[in-house]
Amino acid sequence: MKLHHVPGSRSCRVLWLLEELGGLDYEVETYRLGDPRLRSPEYRALNPAGKVPTFEDGGVAFHESGAIVQYLLERHGRGRLEPAMTSSTRGPYLQWMHWSEASLLPPLGQINAHKFVLREADRIPAALELARRQFARVVGQLDQALAGVDYLVEGRFTAADLMAGYGVALARMVGELPESPQAVHGWFERLSRRPAFERAFAGGFGGA
Ligand SMILES: N[C@@H](CCC(=O)N[C@@H](CS)C(=O)NCC(=O)O)C(=O)O
CATH class of the missing domain: 3.40.30.10 (Glutaredoxin)
Incomplete structure (x- = not known):
């Protein structure tokens, strides 16, 4: 592989x-x-x-x-x-797996585009602000889901946390994680203490 x-x-x-x-x-x-x-x-x-x-x-x-x-x-x-195929938590698990790429990452991609990826002449300040508001909304959805629980499904770490956790890790790396969602911050601390997380992110951001 x-x-x-x-x-x-x-x-x-x-x-x-x-x-x-x-x-x-x-x-x-x-x-x-x-x-x-x-x-x-x-x-x-x-x-x-x-x-x-x-x-x-x-x-x-x-x-x-x-x-x-x-x-x-x-x-x-x-x-x-992951939950078993027949488990009632399979649907929510798949939802968070796909939500992570389809809903959480797009506004963050727009933030990055208008902050540092696009050529300066193509960056639009209003688009950056709009993306920040959209990102705050989706992070708010994550925060709601994590209120009173340690992980997204079944109260244990699954690949859904890993998929969404990457989005939050990226937001932190580029200084764009809103401060208010407390449940998200606590959950991310739990994720980032995992040895596998530390190994995966040891290379920093963007490469040499
Ligand atoms: N939906 C794809 C997105 C892949 C993607 O956008 N990768 C970015 C890095 S996070 C990339 O390779 N960007 C380099 C480029 O666009 O040139 C996935 O989840 O794998």
Whole structure:
């Protein structure tokens, strides 16, 4: 198995899970943000978007962090880190898995775009403020879900926490996590104390 990885990027979700599962034999190819190798024809053949993560296993390459997480759990999870298929918590678990990429990350992506990714001439201050308001709303949804509980589903750490936890980790890395959602802060402290989390995020943000 091989993970194509940029430190601090969504490939941290995959690295974090590989480390949580433990005992797996895998290789990591590390790039930096904006690395020209991600634009090469060889890499585009693996992932036409030229993004990370990309994952290779058994001669097959695929991408999308959530799909890779699901695949690894199906192959190597042995029932760990997710509710059983027949459990009543399976629906909420899948909801948070997908919410993490479909609802939490887009406003944060817009914040980053208008703060430092786009060329200065293309950055729009009003778009940055709008994205900040949208991000505060989705973080508020997470905070509501975490009120009075330690984790998103079944009161235990699952891959749903890992998927959403990456979004909060990224927001902190770029200084954009709102201060008010107290349950989110407590939950994130619990996540960040996990040894697998520490290993996955040890490379900082953006690579060399
Ligand atoms: N939905 C995709 C998003 C992948 C993505 O946007 N990756 C970013 C890093 S977090 C990337 O590779 N950006 C580099 C670029 O766009 O050039 C996933 O969850 O894997």
